[in-house]
Amino acid sequence: MVIRSPQADVEIPDVSLYDFLFADLTGEDLERIALVDGPTGEKTTYGTLRAHIDAVAGGIAARGLEPGDVVALHSPNVPAFVSVFHGLLRAGVTVTTINALASGPEVGKQLVASGAKALLTVSPLLAQAAEGAEVAGFDTEDVIVLDGAPGHPSLRDLLTSGAPAPDVSFDPATHLAVLPYSSGTTGLPKGVMLTHRNLVANVLQAEPYIPLYADDVIPAVLPFFHIYGMTVLMNGAIYQRSSVVTMPRFDLPEYLRIIAEHRATVLFVAPPIALAVAKHPLALEADLSSVRLMMSGAAPFDEQLAAVVAQRLPHARVMQGYGMSEMSPVSHTIPADRTDISPGSIGLLVANMQAKVVDPATGEEIEQPAEGMSAPGELLCAGPNVMVGYLGNEQETRDTITPDGFLHTGDIVTVDADGVFYVVDRLKELIKYKGYQVPPAELEALLVAHPQIADAAVVGVPDGEGEELPKAFVVRADGADLSAEDVMEYVAAKVAPYKKIRLVEFTHAIPKSAAGKILRKDLKAA
Known part of the structure; x- marks a missing residue:
């Protein structure tokens, strides 16, 4: 049974993301504040932003980069x-x-896997960027350091090249705009191919349920490099001519200062930030009276936490949404005007979306009930925001997208008679830590490469605050003298901080199926 969004379809224009967001700026828009640098307070108008964008486009083209080339962007907000x-x-x-x-080796892996021809970074991240660039065989000229570094081109060089923005023409429905990396439902990170149309569509699909306005002020604590921050926050705010206050990293006192001083109206967060706003002693003293909407995403946001947050923000609407990189990312959200929908749900399908709930054991479609709640099943979604596929990985693409265009999400859901969806479990093996995806397979590959480890498995275990902690089950090699601290330090040296192993348990064997698949449920139950 195909379940359709109750929201009327929106018209998706056949234009590039640039034209969609910037082509129709009015004289009034040009004077509006687009960006505020959180630490310094420096402001950028929409007119200046568009001029900088055009200048960067000219500078990039003058360096010989052409439509279809891949360039990596490695920067905080x-x-x-x-x-x-x-x-x-x-x-x-x-x-x-x-x-x-990302660590240096992780940067290098993505540069190679994506086929990137250049890397843009910032000086605080240059050590990791340079290490990755060396892996990819880049020259120093191929690494542009936005704020400047000896021997490297800078953003100033791009802005002052004097080259006009190139006259480019492409099909927005097929031309790739972004290539974020996601682990999908399982396995190692894969390049998610998203077109200009995918990104344009998702801004428009989410807009009826997540209304933003030109007088909104939005702290950008969610990273722009993540699809949630990229589409919902950055592009959604630009589309409505809102003002975005950038934060290079999450720091609670600074976040609270920005909310109070800039009179922030909309907060896009992940659950750990929502929890801090609701419970931290500093937040209890902060002035949050300007906030009208808090939207949580990237990880489950349960009803109890939502209630605590709503009590702290009595004048704000507190809601959550659902999505994944493969859907640009939003497929569901609670509409801002629907106070009758449980904040523990993921809400309704956004405009232009269809879904199926499928029994993962039989493949049979589960009916949406006339009343009450459906049986649980895997959520499959289709819509104009669904990716083209995984870069260079046709098998994974076929495994993830059905012939009729429905994307396997790997999440187990129920749906009620009103089309409200609830996530109840996961088929996929990903661990969600502070809103980030942690693929067990990547950590397991690292662990078994250690000479003193014979076998290993990684699962997510709850920490009591709605988070999952990556826990390693490790089989020592014969004669090995290896401590839990040794294991954690070994992994920490090779991965981004959010991927660190937080717990270690030594065991005599890793439970596996006859086909050799790790039985993660057995480990979680141990």
């Missing part, structure tokens, strides 16, 4: 990120965003 991201897209380049927390 700073105003320059927005100029560079959209400048690259304006030039027809495909952007692969790299997590600002």
Whole structure:
């Protein structure tokens, strides 16, 4: 049974993301504040932002980069990120965003896997960027350091090249805009191919349920390199001519200061930030009276936490949404005007979306009930925001997208008679830690490469506050003298901080099926 969004379809224009967001800026829009640098307070108008985007596009084209080339962007949330991201897209380049927390080897892997021809980074991340660039065989000229570094081109060089923005033409439905990396439902990170149409569509699909306005002020604590921050926050805010206050990293006192001083109205968060706003002693003393809407995503947000947050923000609407990189990302959310929907649900399908609930054992479709709640099943989604596929991985693409265009999410849901969905379990093996995806397979591959480890498995275990902690079950090699601290330090040296192993348990064997698949449920129950 195909379940359709109760929201009327929206018309999706056949334009590039640049034209969609910037082509129709009015004289009044040009004077509006687009970006505020959180630490310094420096402001950028929409007119200046568009001029910078056009200049970056010209500078990039003058360096020989052409439509279809891939360029990596490795930066925290700073105003320059927005100029560079959209400048690259304006030039027809495909952007692969790299997590600002990525280690040098992780940067190198993504550069190689994506086929990137250049890397744009910032000086605080240059050590990791340079290590990754060396792996990819880049020259120093191929690494552009936005805020400047000896021997490297800078953002100033792009802005002052004098080259006009190139006249590019492409099909928005097929031309790749971004290439974020996701682990999908399982396995190692894969390049998610998202077109200009995918990104344009998702801004428009989410807009009826998550209304933003030109007078909204939005702290950008969610990273722009993550699809949630990229689409819902950055692009959604630009589309409505809101003001975005950038934060390079999450720091609670600074976040609370920005909310109070800038009179922030909309907070896009992940559950750990929502929890801090609701419970931390500093937050209890902060002035949050300007906030009208808090939207949580990237990880489950249960009804109890939502209730605590709502009590702390009595004048704000507290809600959550659902999505994944493969859907650009939003497929569901609670509409801001629907106070009758449980905040523990993921809400309704957004506009232009269809879904199926399928029994994972039989493949049979589960009916939406006329009353009450459906049986649980895997959620499959279809819509104009669904990715083209995984870069260079046709088998994974076929395994993830059905012939009729429905994407396997790997999440087990129920749906009620009103079309409200609830996530009840996961088929996929991903661990969600502070809103980030932690793929067990990647950590397991690292662990078994250790000479003193014979076998290993990694699962997510609850920490009592709605988070999952990556826990390793380790089989020592014969004669090995290995402590839990040794294991954690070994992994920590090779991965981004959010991927660290937090708990270690030594065991005599890893339970596996006859086909050799790790029985993670057995480990979680242990």
